[in-house]
Amino acid sequence: MAEVKKIAVIAGDGIGPEVVAEAEKVLKKTEEIFGYRFETEHGLFGGIAIDERGTPLPQDTLEMCQKSDAVLLGAVGGPKWDNNPHDLRPETGLLGIRKALGLFSNIRPAVIFDCLKEASTLKPEVLEGTDLIVVRELTGGIYFGEKLRRQGDNGEEAVDTCVYNVKEVERIVRQAFEIARTRSKKLASVDKANVLETSRLWRETVNRIAPDYPDVELEHVLVDNCAMQLLRRPSSFDVIVTENMFGDILSDEAAMLTGSIGMLSSASLGEGSFGLYEPVHGSAPDIAGQGIANPIATILSVALMFRLTFGYHDAAEAIERAVKEVLDAGHRTSDIAKDKSQAISTQQMGELIVSAIRK
Ligand code: IPM
Ligand code: MG
16 A cells, blocks of 8 residues: 655635645545545645734644645735735745745746647747746745845835855756756756856856766856747747746746646755645636636646655656646636637536546
8 A cells, every 4th residue: 555645735815725626636536546645634824824823824834734745735815915014924924934844946847738829929839849947946045135124325225135155056956957857958047147146156056066967958048138038939948947036037937938827837845855836826816716717737736746746657647648638628717718608617627637537
């Protein structure tokens, strides 16, 4: 019998609970078919935790995650909490959980689904063959540096500090090289070394490590140029590695190349096999509670969890195949449907995928 894997489930806000419910059906189905065993536990996180517990990241939720083998996250945030003080914002909980769980690496694939090519704003011939991964440093840089408000000579000032040490750069870059090795063996390191000292340290570190990966072709790209090249020649990228803030921006751009942000999954990883998995899309408060959200990104996040944390490649493949089969058969949720009147619900999409999962 397979070992029981503990999965902490934090559904969060908006459409989070709706899409996570479908992903949990997928977990159940893979248990039945492949004999894997999962124990899920649910915790409060984000806006709902602020409402019910007075903090976006309650201690018991964090402990539940720390005791698990992996975390499945829906989405957090919404207009209700947008004007809250810093400590009482869902985003603060998100940054807190990344830091507390040591998740320094955020992996966001941007893949074109053939049957959804028209969903992109780019021309199909530009997109052809695009299959890239943004590896974003997640627990350093300007997100976590010292922040200040003070009185300056010309009135109120604000300061955000960007700090990186060599160790932080080295571990994320090595991980990106390793990932590149398993793919097309091409790595683009993105920085702003013509201006920023942190970027010069980044580039030096990348160059020092590169000889350990002679089989991987390395290019350095300045971040502004990268933003442009992503639109011009997306298919020439394979793995992109970059610091926290640049990665935040470029991963949104890369995700939207595919025209289907509702389809993309992501992983946040630390040193070991532990990981947090979530859809790239947000909590979509505008459509929450209507049962129309696309659950595919969250379902594919389960597949990513199987691959990266558990090494259950057979089940991961089965899920990905099932998603493809359902899409190929023409089923669409409203976000990706050409004819919205033909769109199916979150639950229908989830159930179609579950029934298409086979060994
Ligand atoms: C993301 C989000 C977060 C980030 C926000 C919600 C704090 O944009 O996961 O990309 O900036 O990291
Ligand atoms: Mg972002």
